[in-house]
Amino acid sequence: MTASSKTIKGATGDWEVVIGVEAHAQVTSKAKLFSGASTEFGGGPNSYVSLVDAAMPGMLPVINEECVKQAIRTGLGLNAKINLKSVFDRKNYFYPDLPQGYQISQYKSPIVGEGEIVLDMADGEQVKVGIERLHLEQDAGKSLHDQHATMSFVDLNRAGVALMEIVSKPDLRSSEETMAYVSKLRSIVRYLGTCDGDMEKANLRADINVSVRKPGAPLNTRCEIKNMNSIRFIGQAIEHEARRQIEIIEGGGTIEQETRLFDPDRGETRSMRTKEEAHDYRYFPDPDLLPLEFDQAYVDGLREHLPELPNVKKGRFTRDFALSEYDASVLVAERETAEFFDAVVKKPDGDPRDAKTAANWVINDLFGRLKKEGKDIASSPVSAAQLGAILDLIADRTISSKIAKDLFEIVWNEGGDPREIVSSRGMAQVTDLGAIEKTVDELIAANPDKVAQAKANPKATMWFVGQAMKSSGGKANPQAVNDLLKKKLGV
Ligand code: MN
Numbered sequence: 001m002t003a004s005s006k007t008i009k010g011a012t013g014d015w016e017v018v019i020g021v022e023a024h025a026q027v028t029s030k031a032k033l034f035s036g037a038s039t040e041f042g043g044g045p046n047s048y049v050s051l052v053d054a055a056m057p058g059m060l061p062v063i064n065e066e067c068v069k070q071a072i073r074t075g076l077g078l079n080a081k082i083n084l085k086s087v088f089d090r091k092n093y094f095y096p097d098l099p100q101g102y103q104i105s106q107y108k109s110p111i112v113g114e115g116e117i118v119l120d121m122a123d124g125e126q127v128k129v130g131i132e133r134l135h136l137e138q139d140a141g142k143s144l145h146d147q148h149a150t151m152s153f154v155d156l157n158r159a160g161v162a163l164m165e166i167v168s169k170p171d172l173r174s175s176e177e178t179m180a181y182v183s184k185l186r187s188i189v190r191y192l193g194t195c196d197g198d199m200e201k202a203n204l205r206a207d208i209n210v211s212v213r214k215p216g217a218p219l220n221t222r223c224e225i226k227n228m229n230s231i232r233f234i235g236q237a238i239e240h241e242a243r244r245q246i247e248i249i250e251g252g253g254t255i256e257q258e259t260r261l262f263d264p265d266r267g268e269t270r271s272m273r274t275k276e277e278a279h280d281y282r283y284f285p286d287p288d289l290l291p292l293e294f295d296q297a298y299v300d301g302l303r304e305h306l307p308e309l310p311n312v313k314k315g316r317f318t319r320d321f322a323l324s325e326y327d328a329s330v331l332v333a334e335r336e337t338a339e340f341f342d343a344v345v346k347k348p349d350g351d352p353r354d355a356k357t358a359a360n361w362v363i364n365d366l367f368g369r370l371k372k373e374g375k376d377i378a379s380s381p382v383s384a385a386q387l388g389a390i391l392d393l394i395a396d397r398t399i400s401s402k403i404a405k406d407l408f409e410i411v412w413n414e415g416g417d418p419r420e421i422v423s424s425r426g427m428a429q430v431t432d433l434g435a436i437e438k439t440v441d442e443l444i445a446a447n448p449d450k451v452a453q454a455k456a457n458p459k460a461t462m463w464f465v466g467q468a469m470k471s472s473g474g475k476a477n478p479q480a481v482n483d484l485l486k487k488k489l490g491v
Helices: 065-077 175-192 231-250 296-304 310-320 325-332 335-345 355-373 384-395 401-414 418-424 434-446 448-456 458-471 478-489
Strands: 008-010 013-026 089-092 102-105 115-120 126-138 142-144 153-155 162-168 204-213 223-228 258-263 268-274
Touching: 008 231, 013 175, 013 231, 065 126, 065 162, 065 175, 065 296, 102 126, 115 175, 126 175, 175 204, 175 231, 175 310, 175 335, 204 231, 223 231, 223 268, 231 258, 231 268, 310 325, 310 335, 325 335, 325 355, 335 355, 335 384, 355 384, 355 401, 384 401, 384 418, 401 418, 434 458, 434 478, 448 458, 448 478, 458 478
Parallel strands: 223 258
Antiparallel strands: 008 013, 013 162, 013 204, 089 102, 115 126, 126 162, 142 153, 204 223, 258 268
């Protein structure tokens, strides 16, 4: 993507869109941030609420170490600075589903400082996006307004669940980059196992800050589009919001800092409230909690046990397996997919299979079939071991690639050991051509015009190969058929 294709044309010239993302990622942990109540999803209303979560008088928060570990691990995955000392603050605002009357969050001293995410764009461009900070904070509960005609109810199951707020620098310049950023962030936390990334359940949601300016001009006032939990809608919301702001400015107006909501049905954003400034929240250190402190050895211990992350995996796939950048990035997008591919490439005895063939089969045949059936890799009817066995049958020339597609279908529908299926159903490739020699002779006798063509241009032999393959039911070895034909035609 060139710089100019990232700009939007307005009546007065080109405009640049400046985007920053504040993501809220629910920490994967059995218990809440400051209480022992369960974080399970889908329980009856108020079934996971401790006295701390309900903010009963005199209750004191106790930090959950698991959440601290997860925040540090995420910070390491973002190549970020881990702060050995951080502070929890009270962010004061009234919300009917926040019983404390304040949210315990981190303000001036977050647990994680600056980091970076590298995006691989479809055209091969790499975009570096700065991470400003990551801090831990509590989630709020949920108000239910549709249960009763005159009353609102509250469900506090989510109140007090740990969130990581991950704030990017305003380094994004298009809806495509922003969608790629949220996808990459989701991929990283899923690899780490620090957040399940389930956007439908709002376990990962993003506030998108959008402003526009003439290229090179200082930053303009931004609007925040709140609580986006679909990557596709994030793209649509940015496109709409940027054009809305351009029209206002070109019409002689100014942008007011505000919080807006995206309406997917109408494809537009609308005002929700004017945006609060930090000083509206009266932040102050929570006197119920000591500063959070740990040492470098603790961080190093966590770093040692991090899984191989997508960028490192991608580097390994392009380097060790000579895969293209594109194939590698498709395979590493999800940890499960990358692990499946790793398992396909490795023979039971540990020797490698041909990685390029394996990548083609996983990306084209398997992913294509999974997509068609609406399945994901975890529910694939063809296992990595089965696909690997199919590849071995191709490699040792027991079957042709064409028959391999039929075999894949059989394994997909019926399961079973691919090698046994090939032998029990007589699918093996035929290299002894005695059986089709007669057909070849007949073809040559019946098609003198094609024979003449083949003699003039050996490429025309392919017509005979095709016919002979067909008569063998696809089981003849194409190379052997080719050799036979060349001999008979004298080309
Ligand atoms: Mn927040």
